[in-house]
Amino acid sequence: MAPAPPDRIPYREPQTMTDAGRTYGACDLVVVGGGINGTAIARAAALAGLDVLLVEGNDLGSGTSSASTKLVHGGLRYLEHGEFALVRESLRERAILLRTAPHLVEPLQFVLEPAPGGRPWPVLRAGLWIYDLLAIGGTLPRSRSLTVRDRAGRKRQALAYWDARVDDSRLVVLNALDAAERGARILVRTRVTAVDRTGNDWRVSLVDGSGLERTISSRFLINAAGPWAGTVHGQATHSDYAHQVRLVRGSHLILRRKPADDAARLLQMPDGRVVFVIPYQRDFLLVGTTDIPVARPDEREPDPREVAYLLAAANSHLGEAVTEADIVWRFGGIRALFDDGSRDASKISRDYHFEVDRDRGLLSVIGGKVTTARSLAEHALAVLGLPAGATRERPLPGGNIASFASLLDQVRARWPFLGAERSLRMARAYGSRIDAVLGKAKCAADLGADFGCGLSEREVRYLCDTEWACSADDILWRRTKLGLLFTQEQAGRLQSWVAGHMPARTPRQDETAA
Structure with a gap:
């Protein structure tokens, strides 16, 4: 049996009862949201012996967490905005994921070429030198110069560096699976209909796809609902929190184009943004991403402007006519970012922000990245005074392999x-x-x-x-x-x-x- 948490946490044995068709239960922690942040939090809490319930309104990872650029990376472009701490944390977490999920997280080389009107060569070289410095302690190769050929066959200088790719939605499932195997209860396709405070507990009302209603009592509540975090926080606090959250859509295209080699490309666009072109599932190319402000969490579908922008980026790299007929799949994910006042959506920090009410045991997660979910989970639990299980060296399910x-x-x-x-x-x-x-x-x-x-x-x-x-x-x-x-x-x-x-x-x- 898993050890009980410290005395300061009102730990209760799991209990259920049914009254007039309505099921009630009690636990230590309810996590709302089955994306990468929510499942990582549930995993860390379950490993610490807490009685955890995770609730997801759809499928695990069905929102933003399955609509990423499929990378585990430090975020090279964040250096331009001075976010050195975020890059360092991300690179540290990259090393941990390469070690604990070697089947799912795969090293990937990126090629970065100078472009007319883009960042000068000395800036690119200096940025990669800092990236290498912040990644000290990892296992991936350092950046280097190399010679590539352009479409006309002419040789030109470029830079190469390393990050990693991941199947983002499977990473979510593996976190949930590890949590469940340590006692966490995972409810998918279950909506939160109300959140109320009664005495020292939260009462979370739920309804699943069959219409079954449940009310769960919990001392602590963590809101990791991603684009819907503002709504859940408003339910819990009876306040309007939407103004603190910026919703930004990042769109991607999957093209039916067999990659020329195993390397990914980081393209410098004329507007100063960067676009990834990444070999995907062996026979395809992934192209992304955009940063488009939206008003609602359900505005996920890429619009024609984004599609045209990404096709233009792909054409600039491939040197051939890529059209909408080459698109096999298009998808967009809504990032819920903490509003830091930036006018340009691409410059809003990707670091996470916590809105915390320690007295009532409430924490809402705004922002975050696939790469930093594990450390975010540890931090979130610590802020509430809750223990976190040791996940730094613990393999994710399937990850206990030599290579x-x-x-x-x-x-x-x-x-x-x-x-x-x-x-x-x-x-x-x-x-x-x-x-x-x-x-x-x-x-x-x-x-x-x-x-x-x-x-x-x-x-x-x-x-x-x-x-x-x-x-x-x-x-x-x-x-x-x-x-x-x-x-x-x-x-x-x-x-x-x-x-x-x-x-x-x-x-x-x-x-x-x-």
Whole structure:
């Protein structure tokens, strides 16, 4: 049994009761929001022995956390704004993620070329020197000069540096999975309908997709609802907090273009912004991002101006006509940033901000990055006087491997029938836990029906039973990224299977009434 938290925390054994069809429960901490910040907080709190309930209105990572640039990075451009502390923290967390999730977080080389009207060579060289200095203690190579060829075949000088890429939505799921395995209860597709203060406790009213209502009593409440954080904070404090939050959309395109090499590019645009062009899922290019102020959290769809801007960036790099017909997927994520008064949305700090009421045990998270979620979680719990479990050296689920190369060799030797592409995809997704997905399968037939592109019935069953997947979209776009390859007919067949499987599911222990 996990140890009880210190005496100053009113720890209570989990309890449930039902009254007139309404379920009540008590816990130490309710976390609202199943994105990267919320799941990281739930993980750290559960590892410390707290009784934690995490509530997510949709799927895990279905908001901003699945709409990032898929990078674990220090944020080279933040140096221009003097955010050295944020860059240093991000680079430290980059090193931790490379160590604790080596199956999911992969080193990636970036090439940065001077551009007409862009930052001068000495500025670029100095910026990368500072970046290297702030990254001391990490394992990635230092930046260097190199020679590249332009579209006309002429040689020119460029710079190369290293960061890392990640499957952002799978990182969210792995944090939630580790939290659940240490006792946290995870409720997906469950909306918060009211937040009230009664005595020393918060009472959080919930309703799930089936209409089941629950009211959870908790001493502490952490609001990590991302773009909806202002709304939740207003519910809890009966005040208007929206003016403190700036909503900014970052849009991306996935293009059907096979990368020329394994390196990513950081392009300097004529307006002074930078755009990433990154090899994605082997056969595609990811292009992003933008910074467009929006008024509402649901304004996620990239607008025509953003699409044209990103296509122009891609054309400047590829030197060929890339059009909307080449777009396989377009997505936008709404970043909830603390309003620091900056007029230019691209200059608003990406650092996180806490709005705290210690006396009432309330903390709202504004901002943050995929890279810094682990340290944010430690800081948030400490601010409330709560303990945080040790996560600095703890591998995320599937991450206890010597190296990814050795894991991949083992997977291909044990399950040769997977083939090269599927074994690579599954080793990246599940790491050492691939055994829990494939088990004792000796041939492809042992995996059940194939829904297409190597997605087997056994893998789908695992995702539904273990990783909270409830729809074909959850599986194709947030658990596997096979939506890039699936046809509508294949997706429909998968949805039919999932819909038939869901009613027969036995709820996970962490999904039962709190």
